[in-house]
Amino acid sequence: MYGLKFPHSARTREIRFVLNGSETSVRVPPGYTLLETLRYVLRMTGTKEGCARGDCGECTVLVDGVPVHACLTLMSQVEGRSVLTVEGIDRQHRLIRAFVEEGAVQCGHCTPGIVVAAYHLLSQVPRPTEEQVREALRGNLCRCTGYVKIIRAVLKAGEA
Amino acid sequence: MQHLADVEVYSVRTLREALELLSSVKGLRVIAGGTDLIVQLKTGVVPKTNLLDVSRVDELRYVRFEDGILRIGALTTFMEIYRSELVRRHAPLLAEAAFTVGSFQIMNKGTIGGNIVNASPAADSLPPLYALNAELKIVGPRGERFVRIQDFYKGYKKLDLMADELVAEVRIRPPGEGYVGHFFKHGLRRGDAIAVVNGAVLLRLSPEGIVRDARVALGAVAPTVVRSPSSERVLVGSRLSPEVMWRAAEAVVNDISPIDDVRGSAAYRRELSVNYVFMTLYRIARETGVVA
Numbered sequence: 001m002y003g004l005k006f007p008h009s010a011r012t013r014e015i016r017f018v019l020n021g022s023e024t025s026v027r028v029p030p031g032y033t034l035l036e037t038l039r040y041v042l043r044m045t046g047t048k049e050g051c052a053r054g055d056c057g058e059c060t061v062l063v064d065g066v067p068v069h070a071c072l073t074l075m076s077q078v079e080g081r082s083v084l085t086v087e088g089i090d091r092q093h094r095l096i097r098a099f100v101e102e103g104a105v106q107c108g109h110c111t112p113g114i115v116v117a118a119y120h121l122l123s124q125v126p127r128p129t130e131e132q133v134r135e136a137l138r139g140n141l142c143r144c145t146g147y148v149k150i151i152r153a154v155l156k157a158g159e160a
Numbered sequence: 161m162q163h164l165a166d167v168e169v170y171s172v173r174t175l176r177e178a179l180e181l182l183s184s185v186k187g188l189r190v191i192a193g194g195t196d197l198i199v200q201l202k203t204g205v206v207p208k209t210n211l212l213d214v215s216r217v218d219e220l221r222y223v224r225f226e227d228g229i230l231r232i233g234a235l236t237t238f239m240e241i242y243r244s245e246l247v248r249r250h251a252p253l254l255a256e257a258a259f260t261v262g263s264f265q266i267m268n269k270g271t272i273g274g275n276i277v278n279a280s281p282a283a284d285s286l287p288p289l290y291a292l293n294a295e296l297k298i299v300g301p302r303g304e305r306f307v308r309i310q311d312f313y314k315g316y317k318k319l320d321l322m323a324d325e326l327v328a329e330v331r332i333r334p335p336g337e338g339y340v341g342h343f344f345k346h347g348l349r350r351g352d353a354i355a356v357v358n359g360a361v362l363l364r365l366s367p368e369g370i371v372r373d374a375r376v377a378l379g380a381v382a383p384t385v386v387r388s389p390s391s392e393r394v395l396v397g398s399r400l401s402p403e404v405m406w407r408a409a410e411a412v413v414n415d416i417s418p419i420d421d422v423r424g425s426a427a428y429r430r431e432l433s434v435n436y437v438f439m440t441l442y443r444i445a446r447e448t449g450v451v452a
Contacts, residue, residue: 011166030171031164031211033198052161053199055352057265066239066268072198073269074191076169076213117264138351139263 017078020088028075035059035070037078038085046086046112050141057140060113061085067120086112089119095157104153106144114140118154127158161202168210175299175328178214182324183301188212190326192235192274195266220273220328223247230332234273238285239264241272250334253288253360256343260284263352273327276309279317280354282380287360288343290377290385294332300325316383338364338372340444344436348423355380356424357432361440363395369450371395376408376437381416381429390414391437400441400450409438 011029018024019042028037035052038044038061050058052071059070062084063077070085089096095118098104105111114137121128121136128136133154142150170188172178182188189209191197200206214220220235223244230250232241241247242258261270261284275285276296286309294309301324312320321327341362347353357380364373374395376388390411398404418429445451 011168029165029167030169030213031167033164036163052202054195054262054266057263057352060265067265068269069195069265072193072195074164074169074194074198074211074213076171076211077194077215079171136264139265 015075015079017080018082020084026075030074030076032075033071034061034063034073034075034078034083037075038070044085044087048109048112050109050113055141056110056113057117057137058110058113060116060140062116062120065120065123067117084116086116089115093119095119095122095154098153098157099150102149102153102156104146104149106142106146110140110142110144114142114150118157121154122158125158128154130155133158162204162208164198164201164208167201167208169213170211171213171216173216173218175217175219175326178212178217178326179299179301179324181212182326185210185212186323190214190277192271193237193269194274195262195270196274196278196280214326215271225250228333230334232272232330232332234276234327234329235271236273237268238262238270238272238275239267242267251288251292251332253291253341253343253362254285254332257284257288257345257358257360260343260345260347260358266352272330276312276330277319277321277327279313279319279384281316281382281384282355282358283385284343284345284355284358284379286385287358287377287379289330289332290387291341291360291362291375292332292335293375294330296327297329297331298325299328304328306331310387313384335362335364335373338366340365340448341375342440342443344440346432346436354423357381357418357429357436359433359436359440361437361444363400363441363444365400365444365448365450369399369445369448371398371400374408376412378412378416378433378437380423381418381433383417386415388412388415388437395441400445400448402442402451405438405441405445408441409434412437 048058050056220233222233224231238258238261345358359378362375374392376391379385391408394408418426
């Protein structure tokens with residue numbers, strides 16, 4: 001979208017935070033969102049942009065361990081905090097394996113946000129009920145209508 | 161949607177720093193969770209302005225119960241409010257509303273102070289605060305002052321708040337023994353939606369099922385959240401029979417002035433208001449054993 005050339009470079013500032021366990025420093029406008037920074041500056045495109053207004057949950061990341069929308073998080077709010085994106089979850093994690101085994105991915109656009117939200121749920125409630133899975137994922141839309149398999153995958157990861 | 165790359169963001173860690181900047185830098189808009197403001201800025205609903213980011217002012221994030229008053233710091237998130245044992249015990253209406261504000265992602269970021277100052281007539285925290293007669297602590301260079309929630313709103317998005325002041329705390333005096341109430345909300349999506357109509361009903365019932373006190377508050381049906389004195393008058397002194405509940409529910413139309421918008425028509429909102437107030441009264445009547 002904006003690439004590395006900022007329209008108003010005078011406004012940039014050095015922002016330090018921990019990204020997927022690594023100390024990170026990035027020079028961006030403080031009014032940039034975390035989503036814009038991840039995708040267009042750091043070129044980490046695992047976190048998706050859907051509605052960019054907090055409705056779809058595609059850009060869900062963990063900030064200091066809790067799920068939030070990267071599209072509604074300014075870089076000024078990330079300074080000194082710890083961010084986990086889908087890239088920070090081990091590919092062999094039981095949750096990822098369960099998504100593959102259950103065929104819980106169709107077009108894949110909602111998947112990273114759902115994986116991050118479910119990852120947080122499992123860190124809080126290792127064996128969630130279906131009700132708890134549905135509540136934790138109520139902010140994540142899937143337009144392939146694949147919810148049944150997604151919920152099954154999270155429940156399966158919870159049983160492992 | 162536009163970017164905010166040209167917006168200056170002042171980040172502060174203390175209330176004192178925040179107040180100093182508000183006094184010395186003109187035209188700053190305060191941002192807390194940003195779950196609504198960032199969308200409004202990006203879509204141009206509010207003009208782009210420089211921001212004062214107070215999201216890290218940790219001294220305004222707390223729930224305490226002192227001197228018989230529940231005190232909630234303005235930067236307490238809805239997830240914290242929903243989970244708080246103190247809120248559940250002393251203001252369960254507010255805990256119910258906190259859970260419906262949005263998805264977990266929104267609950268983790270949205271703050272009660274932001275919800276109040278953003279001043280949407282559909283704000284989910286407001287009907288409970290109106291029903292509970294909450295009070296706001298406002299701080300500024302001239303010291304602190306207290307405003308009743310009903311008096312804080314002067315009209316659509318018009319607040320009793322100067323440019324150099326901040327809402328610091330929400331105070332709720334628990335209504336006491338014998339009060340029962342519920343929050344209700346009609347959204348177009350259960351998981352994460354802005355209310356088409358929301359509200360709160362809080363009653364004090366005698367052991368015989370006579371209503372001794374009634375507070376009915378509705379949102380998204382007027383320029384501000386409103387109480388319904390017409391409905392409350394029908395209820396007080398009456399036994400909570402189905403007939404009284406219908407009359408009380410139908411009376412709310414006297415006190416609301418809904419509009420047509422993207423989420424629903426005025427007629428639909430009137431209908432929803434009546435039906436939801438009835439359903440909430442009925443729920444209270446069942447839970448207290450007044451009706452079978």
